[in-house]
Amino acid sequence: MSGRKLGLGSVSLLVTFLVLGCVTVNYIGNSFDPTTSIDMFFSEDEIMQEYTVIGHAIGSGVWASNDEIQVKLIEKAKLKGADAILITGLGRSNVPTGPSSSAPENQINASFLKYK
Numbered sequence: 001m002s003g004r005k006l007g008l009g010s011v012s013l014l015v016t017f018l019v020l021g022c023v024t025v026n027y028i029g030n031s032f033d034p035t036t037s038i039d040m041f042f043s044e045d046e047i048m049q050e051y052t053v054i055g056h057a058i059g060s061g062v063w064a065s066n067d068e069i070q071v072k073l074i075e076k077a078k079l080k081g082a083d084a085i086l087i088t089g090l091g092r093s094n095v096p097t098g099p100s101s102s103a104p105e106n107q108i109n110a111s112f113l114k115y116k
Helices: 002-020 066-080
Strands: 023-029 039-041 051-062 084-098 101-115
Touching (some): 023 066, 051 066, 051 084, 066 101
Parallel strands (some): 039 084
């Protein structure tokens, strides 16, 4: 019986690490036909075409790098029909993982753009 509890505990711990290590993108805004290419901007001054903001997103992940989050933001922007992403902010917080522990979570805020 104790071997079974240890096995379930190990599986539970593994599932926790897998879930916490995932990158999520929360998006609010409009959707258009999917696109295949996304331009990436870090300043409004870089954008040379007229555009409209179609929505806003927050990409985040515990133990995820900013590069991993950026990849997920690009995937979501393509699905939502954006032509470009404007990164509007970076953040980092600690999320609870247990009664007395936490893990770092990287966050990227972005606006999804559609060219006129």
